[in-house]
Amino acid sequence: MPDGTGKRLSEYLKDNSLEGQTRRSSGKESGRKWDAHGVNDGKADPDVQQLLAVGRGKRRRWLGDLVLRKMAGSLTADAMEALFQPAPFGETRVSLLEQISSPENAAIWDMFRSIDPDKQSKVLQRWEAHINSEREGEDAGPGAAQQAWQRWAAVSRKARTVLKRASPELVAVIELSFLHFLEEENETQLELALEEGFQRLIAHGLAAFHGLTSASRDAEGAAGRSVLVSKPRSGAPTVAPQITCADILFALEDMPAGGLTPALLGEFAATHDRSSSEASFVIV
Incomplete structure:
Protein backbone atom coordinates (compact mmCIF):
# COMPACT_ATOMS: atom_id res chain seq x y z
CA MET A 1 0.00 0.00 0.00
CA PRO A 2 1.12 3.61 -0.40
CA ASP A 3 1.48 3.92 3.40
CA GLY A 4 4.51 1.63 3.31
CA THR A 5 2.98 -1.22 5.35
CA GLY A 6 2.91 -3.60 2.38
CA LYS A 7 -0.48 -5.03 3.41
CA ARG A 8 -3.18 -6.06 1.05
CA LEU A 9 -6.19 -3.81 0.64
CA SER A 10 -8.51 -6.31 2.36
CA GLU A 11 -6.19 -6.57 5.34
CA TYR A 12 -5.90 -2.84 5.59
CA LEU A 13 -9.67 -2.43 5.51
CA LYS A 14 -10.08 -5.20 8.06
CA ASP A 15 -7.73 -3.51 10.51
CA ASN A 16 -9.70 -0.30 10.23
CA SER A 17 -13.15 -1.88 10.26
CA LEU A 18 -15.84 -1.75 12.89
CA GLU A 19 -14.80 -5.12 14.34
CA GLY A 20 -11.73 -3.57 15.91
CA GLN A 21 -13.66 -0.70 17.48
CA THR A 22 -15.49 -0.69 20.83
CA ARG A 23 -19.20 -1.42 20.41
CA ARG A 24 -21.28 1.46 21.65
CA SER A 25 -24.52 1.08 23.51
CA SER A 26 -27.77 1.06 21.55
CA GLY A 27 -29.38 3.65 23.75
CA LYS A 28 -26.83 6.42 23.34
CA GLU A 29 -26.27 8.69 20.43
CA SER A 30 -22.78 9.17 19.08
CA GLY A 31 -21.35 12.00 17.09
CA ARG A 32 -19.08 9.74 15.07
CA LYS A 33 -20.33 8.49 11.70
CA TRP A 34 -19.56 5.16 10.02
CA ASP A 35 -19.79 4.48 6.33
CA ALA A 36 -21.24 1.44 4.63
CA HIS A 37 -17.96 -0.43 4.96
CA GLY A 38 -17.69 0.17 8.67
CA VAL A 39 -14.70 2.48 8.40
CA ASN A 40 -14.42 5.61 10.45
CA ASP A 41 -14.55 8.62 8.12
CA GLY A 42 -12.44 10.74 10.36
CA LYS A 43 -9.53 8.40 10.87
CA ALA A 44 -9.51 6.44 7.58
CA ASP A 45 -6.54 6.67 5.22
CA PRO A 46 -7.09 9.21 2.39
CA ASP A 47 -5.97 6.68 -0.22
CA VAL A 48 -8.50 4.19 1.06
CA GLN A 49 -11.22 6.82 0.95
CA GLN A 50 -10.26 7.59 -2.62
CA LEU A 51 -10.40 3.90 -3.51
CA LEU A 52 -13.83 3.55 -1.96
CA ALA A 53 -15.12 6.57 -3.85
CA VAL A 54 -14.06 5.41 -7.31
CA GLY A 55 -15.40 2.53 -9.35
CA ARG A 56 -14.13 -1.02 -9.53
CA GLY A 57 -12.20 -0.49 -12.77
CA LYS A 58 -10.14 2.43 -11.48
CA ARG A 59 -9.55 0.57 -8.23
CA ARG A 60 -8.08 -2.38 -10.11
CA ARG A 61 -5.86 -0.13 -12.20
CA TRP A 62 -4.56 1.58 -9.08
CA LEU A 63 -3.77 -1.75 -7.44
CA GLY A 64 -2.15 -2.99 -10.66
CA ASP A 65 0.15 0.02 -10.78
CA LEU A 66 1.04 -0.57 -7.15
CA VAL A 67 1.94 -4.21 -7.81
CA LEU A 68 4.10 -3.25 -10.77
CA ARG A 69 5.98 -0.65 -8.73
CA LYS A 70 6.66 -3.17 -6.00
CA MET A 71 7.81 -5.81 -8.47
CA ALA A 72 10.19 -3.42 -10.21
CA GLY A 73 11.83 -2.25 -7.03
CA SER A 74 13.92 0.84 -6.76
CA LEU A 75 15.70 1.70 -10.03
CA THR A 76 18.72 3.90 -10.22
CA ALA A 77 19.63 6.03 -13.20
CA ASP A 78 22.14 3.41 -14.38
CA ALA A 79 19.61 0.63 -13.99
CA MET A 80 17.02 2.53 -16.00
CA GLU A 81 19.55 3.25 -18.74
CA ALA A 82 20.52 -0.42 -18.87
CA LEU A 83 16.94 -1.32 -19.77
CA PHE A 84 17.31 0.56 -23.07
CA GLN A 85 20.80 -0.61 -23.99
CA PRO A 86 19.84 -3.42 -26.41
CA ALA A 87 19.72 -2.40 -30.09
CA PRO A 88 18.21 -0.42 -31.64
CA PHE A 89 17.60 1.76 -28.54
CA GLY A 90 21.00 1.92 -26.89
CA GLU A 91 23.12 1.66 -30.05
CA THR A 92 23.94 4.94 -31.73
CA ARG A 93 23.29 4.68 -35.45
CA VAL A 94 25.83 6.27 -37.72
CA SER A 95 24.31 8.12 -40.67
CA LEU A 96 25.60 7.77 -44.22
CA LEU A 97 26.95 11.30 -44.14
CA GLU A 98 28.97 10.50 -41.02
CA GLN A 99 30.28 7.33 -42.63
CA ILE A 100 31.56 9.05 -45.76
CA SER A 101 32.91 11.92 -43.67
CA SER A 102 35.10 9.62 -41.61
CA PRO A 103 38.89 10.16 -41.75
CA GLU A 104 39.31 6.87 -43.64
CA ASN A 105 37.48 8.37 -46.64
CA ALA A 106 39.37 11.65 -46.65
CA ALA A 107 41.28 10.69 -49.81
CA ILE A 108 38.02 10.24 -51.72
CA TRP A 109 36.78 13.65 -50.66
CA ASP A 110 40.01 15.26 -51.86
CA MET A 111 39.14 14.19 -55.40
CA PHE A 112 35.81 16.03 -55.17
CA ARG A 113 37.31 19.13 -53.62
CA SER A 114 39.87 19.56 -56.40
CA ILE A 115 38.05 19.01 -59.71
CA ASP A 116 40.05 19.40 -62.90
CA PRO A 117 37.80 20.83 -65.65
CA ASP A 118 39.92 19.26 -68.40
CA LYS A 119 39.68 15.79 -66.90
CA GLN A 120 35.98 16.25 -66.30
CA SER A 121 35.34 17.21 -69.93
CA LYS A 122 37.37 14.22 -71.19
CA VAL A 123 35.43 11.82 -69.00
CA LEU A 124 32.12 13.25 -70.18
CA GLN A 125 33.20 13.04 -73.82
CA ARG A 126 34.24 9.40 -73.46
CA TRP A 127 30.99 8.56 -71.74
CA GLU A 128 28.95 10.28 -74.44
CA ALA A 129 30.90 8.45 -77.15
CA HIS A 130 30.24 5.16 -75.37
CA ILE A 131 26.50 5.85 -75.20
CA ASN A 132 26.40 6.85 -78.89
CA SER A 133 28.24 3.69 -79.94
CA GLU A 134 25.73 1.56 -78.07
CA ARG A 135 22.82 3.40 -79.67
CA GLU A 136 24.34 2.96 -83.13
CA GLY A 137 24.70 -0.74 -82.47
CA GLU A 138 21.06 -0.98 -81.47
CA ASP A 139 19.90 1.02 -84.50
CA ALA A 140 21.98 -1.09 -86.88
CA GLY A 141 19.80 -4.13 -86.14
CA PRO A 142 20.48 -7.50 -84.55
CA GLY A 143 23.81 -9.14 -85.12
Whole structure:
Protein backbone atom coordinates (compact mmCIF):
# COMPACT_ATOMS: atom_id res chain seq x y z
CA MET A 1 0.00 0.00 0.00
CA PRO A 2 1.12 3.61 -0.40
CA ASP A 3 1.48 3.92 3.40
CA GLY A 4 4.51 1.63 3.31
CA THR A 5 2.98 -1.22 5.35
CA GLY A 6 2.91 -3.60 2.38
CA LYS A 7 -0.48 -5.03 3.41
CA ARG A 8 -3.18 -6.06 1.05
CA LEU A 9 -6.19 -3.81 0.64
CA SER A 10 -8.51 -6.31 2.36
CA GLU A 11 -6.19 -6.57 5.34
CA TYR A 12 -5.90 -2.84 5.59
CA LEU A 13 -9.67 -2.43 5.51
CA LYS A 14 -10.08 -5.20 8.06
CA ASP A 15 -7.73 -3.51 10.51
CA ASN A 16 -9.70 -0.30 10.23
CA SER A 17 -13.15 -1.88 10.26
CA LEU A 18 -15.84 -1.75 12.89
CA GLU A 19 -14.80 -5.12 14.34
CA GLY A 20 -11.73 -3.57 15.91
CA GLN A 21 -13.66 -0.70 17.48
CA THR A 22 -15.49 -0.69 20.83
CA ARG A 23 -19.20 -1.42 20.41
CA ARG A 24 -21.28 1.46 21.65
CA SER A 25 -24.52 1.08 23.51
CA SER A 26 -27.77 1.06 21.55
CA GLY A 27 -29.38 3.65 23.75
CA LYS A 28 -26.83 6.42 23.34
CA GLU A 29 -26.27 8.69 20.43
CA SER A 30 -22.78 9.17 19.08
CA GLY A 31 -21.35 12.00 17.09
CA ARG A 32 -19.08 9.74 15.07
CA LYS A 33 -20.33 8.49 11.70
CA TRP A 34 -19.56 5.16 10.02
CA ASP A 35 -19.79 4.48 6.33
CA ALA A 36 -21.24 1.44 4.63
CA HIS A 37 -17.96 -0.43 4.96
CA GLY A 38 -17.69 0.17 8.67
CA VAL A 39 -14.70 2.48 8.40
CA ASN A 40 -14.42 5.61 10.45
CA ASP A 41 -14.55 8.62 8.12
CA GLY A 42 -12.44 10.74 10.36
CA LYS A 43 -9.53 8.40 10.87
CA ALA A 44 -9.51 6.44 7.58
CA ASP A 45 -6.54 6.67 5.22
CA PRO A 46 -7.09 9.21 2.39
CA ASP A 47 -5.97 6.68 -0.22
CA VAL A 48 -8.50 4.19 1.06
CA GLN A 49 -11.22 6.82 0.95
CA GLN A 50 -10.26 7.59 -2.62
CA LEU A 51 -10.40 3.90 -3.51
CA LEU A 52 -13.83 3.55 -1.96
CA ALA A 53 -15.12 6.57 -3.85
CA VAL A 54 -14.06 5.41 -7.31
CA GLY A 55 -15.40 2.53 -9.35
CA ARG A 56 -14.13 -1.02 -9.53
CA GLY A 57 -12.20 -0.49 -12.77
CA LYS A 58 -10.14 2.43 -11.48
CA ARG A 59 -9.55 0.57 -8.23
CA ARG A 60 -8.08 -2.38 -10.11
CA ARG A 61 -5.86 -0.13 -12.20
CA TRP A 62 -4.56 1.58 -9.08
CA LEU A 63 -3.77 -1.75 -7.44
CA GLY A 64 -2.15 -2.99 -10.66
CA ASP A 65 0.15 0.02 -10.78
CA LEU A 66 1.04 -0.57 -7.15
CA VAL A 67 1.94 -4.21 -7.81
CA LEU A 68 4.10 -3.25 -10.77
CA ARG A 69 5.98 -0.65 -8.73
CA LYS A 70 6.66 -3.17 -6.00
CA MET A 71 7.81 -5.81 -8.47
CA ALA A 72 10.19 -3.42 -10.21
CA GLY A 73 11.83 -2.25 -7.03
CA SER A 74 13.92 0.84 -6.76
CA LEU A 75 15.70 1.70 -10.03
CA THR A 76 18.72 3.90 -10.22
CA ALA A 77 19.63 6.03 -13.20
CA ASP A 78 22.14 3.41 -14.38
CA ALA A 79 19.61 0.63 -13.99
CA MET A 80 17.02 2.53 -16.00
CA GLU A 81 19.55 3.25 -18.74
CA ALA A 82 20.52 -0.42 -18.87
CA LEU A 83 16.94 -1.32 -19.77
CA PHE A 84 17.31 0.56 -23.07
CA GLN A 85 20.80 -0.61 -23.99
CA PRO A 86 19.84 -3.42 -26.41
CA ALA A 87 19.72 -2.40 -30.09
CA PRO A 88 18.21 -0.42 -31.64
CA PHE A 89 17.60 1.76 -28.54
CA GLY A 90 21.00 1.92 -26.89
CA GLU A 91 23.12 1.66 -30.05
CA THR A 92 23.94 4.94 -31.73
CA ARG A 93 23.29 4.68 -35.45
CA VAL A 94 25.83 6.27 -37.72
CA SER A 95 24.31 8.12 -40.67
CA LEU A 96 25.60 7.77 -44.22
CA LEU A 97 26.95 11.30 -44.14
CA GLU A 98 28.97 10.50 -41.02
CA GLN A 99 30.28 7.33 -42.63
CA ILE A 100 31.56 9.05 -45.76
CA SER A 101 32.91 11.92 -43.67
CA SER A 102 35.10 9.62 -41.61
CA PRO A 103 38.89 10.16 -41.75
CA GLU A 104 39.31 6.87 -43.64
CA ASN A 105 37.48 8.37 -46.64
CA ALA A 106 39.37 11.65 -46.65
CA ALA A 107 41.28 10.69 -49.81
CA ILE A 108 38.02 10.24 -51.72
CA TRP A 109 36.78 13.65 -50.66
CA ASP A 110 40.01 15.26 -51.86
CA MET A 111 39.14 14.19 -55.40
CA PHE A 112 35.81 16.03 -55.17
CA ARG A 113 37.31 19.13 -53.62
CA SER A 114 39.87 19.56 -56.40
CA ILE A 115 38.05 19.01 -59.71
CA ASP A 116 40.05 19.40 -62.90
CA PRO A 117 37.80 20.83 -65.65
CA ASP A 118 39.92 19.26 -68.40
CA LYS A 119 39.68 15.79 -66.90
CA GLN A 120 35.98 16.25 -66.30
CA SER A 121 35.34 17.21 -69.93
CA LYS A 122 37.37 14.22 -71.19
CA VAL A 123 35.43 11.82 -69.00
CA LEU A 124 32.12 13.25 -70.18
CA GLN A 125 33.20 13.04 -73.82
CA ARG A 126 34.24 9.40 -73.46
CA TRP A 127 30.99 8.56 -71.74
CA GLU A 128 28.95 10.28 -74.44
CA ALA A 129 30.90 8.45 -77.15
CA HIS A 130 30.24 5.16 -75.37
CA ILE A 131 26.50 5.85 -75.20
CA ASN A 132 26.40 6.85 -78.89
CA SER A 133 28.24 3.69 -79.94
CA GLU A 134 25.73 1.56 -78.07
CA ARG A 135 22.82 3.40 -79.67
CA GLU A 136 24.34 2.96 -83.13
CA GLY A 137 24.70 -0.74 -82.47
CA GLU A 138 21.06 -0.98 -81.47
CA ASP A 139 19.90 1.02 -84.50
CA ALA A 140 21.98 -1.09 -86.88
CA GLY A 141 19.80 -4.13 -86.14
CA PRO A 142 20.48 -7.50 -84.55
CA GLY A 143 23.81 -9.14 -85.12
CA ALA A 144 24.54 -12.66 -86.24
CA ALA A 145 24.10 -14.05 -82.73
CA GLN A 146 20.80 -12.27 -82.27
CA GLN A 147 19.53 -13.48 -85.64
CA ALA A 148 20.53 -17.05 -84.80
CA TRP A 149 18.80 -16.72 -81.44
CA GLN A 150 15.61 -15.52 -83.15
CA ARG A 151 15.78 -18.42 -85.60
CA TRP A 152 16.16 -20.84 -82.68
CA ALA A 153 13.12 -19.30 -80.98
CA ALA A 154 11.08 -19.81 -84.16
CA VAL A 155 11.58 -23.59 -83.92
CA SER A 156 8.76 -25.42 -82.17
CA ARG A 157 9.29 -26.76 -78.69
CA LYS A 158 9.02 -30.37 -79.85
CA ALA A 159 11.60 -29.84 -82.60
CA ARG A 160 13.99 -28.09 -80.18
CA THR A 161 13.73 -31.05 -77.82
CA VAL A 162 14.63 -33.43 -80.66
CA LEU A 163 17.58 -31.27 -81.72
CA LYS A 164 18.91 -31.14 -78.15
CA ARG A 165 18.67 -34.91 -77.82
CA ALA A 166 20.52 -35.48 -81.08
CA SER A 167 24.28 -35.42 -81.44
CA PRO A 168 25.54 -32.00 -82.60
CA GLU A 169 27.81 -33.73 -85.14
CA LEU A 170 24.83 -35.55 -86.68
CA VAL A 171 22.87 -32.29 -86.83
CA ALA A 172 25.86 -30.61 -88.49
CA VAL A 173 25.97 -33.26 -91.23
CA ILE A 174 22.25 -32.94 -91.99
CA GLU A 175 22.44 -29.15 -91.83
CA LEU A 176 25.25 -29.14 -94.39
CA SER A 177 22.70 -30.13 -97.06
CA PHE A 178 20.50 -27.20 -96.00
CA LEU A 179 23.41 -24.74 -96.25
CA HIS A 180 24.26 -25.87 -99.78
CA PHE A 181 20.58 -25.68 -100.72
CA LEU A 182 20.34 -22.08 -99.46
CA GLU A 183 23.37 -21.02 -101.49
CA GLU A 184 21.86 -22.36 -104.74
CA GLU A 185 19.53 -19.69 -106.07
CA ASN A 186 18.08 -21.79 -108.91
CA GLU A 187 16.98 -24.73 -106.75
CA THR A 188 13.62 -24.46 -105.04
CA GLN A 189 13.26 -27.94 -103.52
CA LEU A 190 15.53 -30.35 -101.71
CA GLU A 191 14.73 -34.00 -101.04
CA LEU A 192 16.54 -35.80 -98.21
CA ALA A 193 16.27 -39.58 -98.13
CA LEU A 194 16.14 -40.33 -94.41
CA GLU A 195 14.94 -43.74 -93.36
CA GLU A 196 14.97 -43.22 -89.59
CA GLY A 197 12.14 -41.21 -88.11
CA PHE A 198 14.46 -39.46 -85.65
CA GLN A 199 16.58 -38.11 -88.51
CA ARG A 200 13.46 -36.86 -90.26
CA LEU A 201 12.44 -34.99 -87.09
CA ILE A 202 15.87 -33.36 -87.09
CA ALA A 203 15.37 -32.32 -90.72
CA HIS A 204 12.00 -30.74 -89.91
CA GLY A 205 13.58 -28.80 -87.03
CA LEU A 206 16.40 -27.56 -89.27
CA ALA A 207 13.89 -26.48 -91.91
CA ALA A 208 12.06 -24.38 -89.31
CA PHE A 209 15.38 -22.90 -88.15
CA HIS A 210 16.27 -21.75 -91.67
CA GLY A 211 12.77 -20.50 -92.49
CA LEU A 212 11.97 -23.29 -94.94
CA THR A 213 8.95 -25.55 -95.29
CA SER A 214 9.26 -29.32 -95.03
CA ALA A 215 7.05 -32.37 -95.40
CA SER A 216 7.63 -36.11 -95.13
CA ARG A 217 6.65 -38.35 -98.03
CA ASP A 218 7.45 -41.71 -99.55
CA ALA A 219 10.77 -41.77 -101.35
CA GLU A 220 10.53 -41.90 -105.13
CA GLY A 221 11.97 -45.03 -106.73
CA ALA A 222 13.06 -46.58 -103.42
CA ALA A 223 11.61 -48.03 -100.28
CA GLY A 224 11.40 -45.75 -97.28
CA ARG A 225 10.47 -42.16 -96.66
CA SER A 226 12.12 -38.83 -97.37
CA VAL A 227 11.79 -35.18 -96.37
CA LEU A 228 10.96 -32.63 -99.05
CA VAL A 229 12.28 -29.16 -98.20
CA SER A 230 11.04 -26.12 -100.14
CA LYS A 231 11.99 -22.48 -100.19
CA PRO A 232 9.33 -19.87 -99.39
CA ARG A 233 7.11 -18.85 -102.31
CA SER A 234 7.59 -15.16 -101.61
CA GLY A 235 10.77 -15.22 -103.70
CA ALA A 236 12.80 -13.45 -101.01
CA PRO A 237 16.49 -14.25 -101.21
CA THR A 238 17.61 -16.91 -98.76
CA VAL A 239 21.04 -16.59 -97.21
CA ALA A 240 22.87 -19.12 -95.09
CA PRO A 241 23.26 -17.81 -91.53
CA GLN A 242 26.67 -17.13 -90.04
CA ILE A 243 25.77 -19.06 -86.88
CA THR A 244 24.11 -22.36 -87.67
CA CYS A 245 21.84 -24.55 -85.61
CA ALA A 246 24.72 -26.93 -84.98
CA ASP A 247 26.72 -24.05 -83.47
CA ILE A 248 23.90 -23.43 -81.01
CA LEU A 249 23.85 -27.10 -80.02
CA PHE A 250 27.62 -27.11 -79.52
CA ALA A 251 27.28 -23.99 -77.37
CA LEU A 252 24.52 -25.59 -75.30
CA GLU A 253 26.84 -28.51 -74.59
CA ASP A 254 29.64 -26.26 -73.33
CA MET A 255 27.46 -23.74 -71.48
CA PRO A 256 25.63 -24.54 -68.23
CA ALA A 257 21.93 -25.27 -68.36
CA GLY A 258 19.93 -22.10 -68.87
CA GLY A 259 23.03 -19.93 -69.10
CA LEU A 260 23.20 -19.39 -72.88
CA THR A 261 22.42 -15.88 -74.09
CA PRO A 262 22.84 -14.17 -77.48
CA ALA A 263 26.00 -12.45 -76.22
CA LEU A 264 27.54 -15.72 -75.04
CA LEU A 265 26.50 -17.37 -78.29
CA GLY A 266 28.33 -14.70 -80.28
CA GLU A 267 31.48 -15.14 -78.18
CA PHE A 268 31.28 -18.91 -78.56
CA ALA A 269 30.89 -18.71 -82.34
CA ALA A 270 33.84 -16.32 -82.58
CA THR A 271 36.18 -18.55 -80.57
CA HIS A 272 35.04 -21.97 -81.85
CA ASP A 273 35.39 -22.54 -85.58
CA ARG A 274 33.48 -25.73 -86.28
CA SER A 275 33.16 -26.83 -89.88
CA SER A 276 30.33 -29.15 -90.71
CA SER A 277 32.32 -30.72 -93.53
CA GLU A 278 34.71 -32.24 -91.00
CA ALA A 279 31.99 -34.38 -89.42
CA SER A 280 32.53 -38.10 -89.77
CA PHE A 281 28.89 -39.16 -89.74
CA VAL A 282 27.39 -40.77 -92.81
CA ILE A 283 23.66 -40.74 -93.38
CA VAL A 284 22.44 -43.97 -94.85
